[in-house]
Amino acid sequence: MKKFFLLLSLCTSMLALTASAQESLADMARKARANRHPNTSAQVIDNDMIPSSLPSAPAAKNAEKARSPETQKQDDDKAGQPKKDEAQADKKGDAKDQEKPAVAGTDQKKTDDLKKQIDDQRKEITQLQRELDVAEREARLRAAAYYADAGTMLRDQGKFLEDSRQQQTEIDSKKQSIADARQKLDDLQEQARKAGIPQQ
Secondary structure: OHHHHHHHHHHHHHHHHHHHHHHHHHHHHHHHHHHOOOOOOOOOOOOOOOOOOOOOHHHHHHHHHHOOHHHHHHHHHHHHOOOHHHHHHHHHHHHHHHHHHHHHHHHHHHHHHHHHHHHHHHHHHHHHHHHHHHHHHHHHHHHHHHHHOHHHHHHOHHHHHHHHHHHHHHHHHHHHHHHHHHHHHHHHHHHHHHHOOOOO
């Protein structure tokens, strides 16, 4: 019994020592965090530190001075005279700008119609898949109920086989409709890809 009390007192004293050591360690960490100074020698990189990719103003002035006076005179003359081609190009540009909204409106309508068709096709596939799942589940439940009862197996064997064939035909037709719907969806998505419509 004395050994037990001795062992118990030794364990409690060890726990007290570790608890006090942990408190002092936590205090030391707090003090170290409070005494930490920010690093002032760290270099901060901003737009003033990075050279610009554009030539500086003195370099541009030097390049302008380097051009000959004749070249400057020719450039000034060209800048002062509007060209006939530019005027014609402006007129053509205005006509194209007027045509663009009409073309953009029809393109937007086609895009919206195509997106709506794709969404409708996806909904149809989801609906067909649900119907197929329900039909398969019902067929499994009916088969499980039939095979669980030996009396039913003996009495209604022909009726069960006929119903099973009908259910299997229904399931096969639903699978075929899903395959057709998926093919149609693939075709619509291919049309959308060719038209440049982003896929969802």
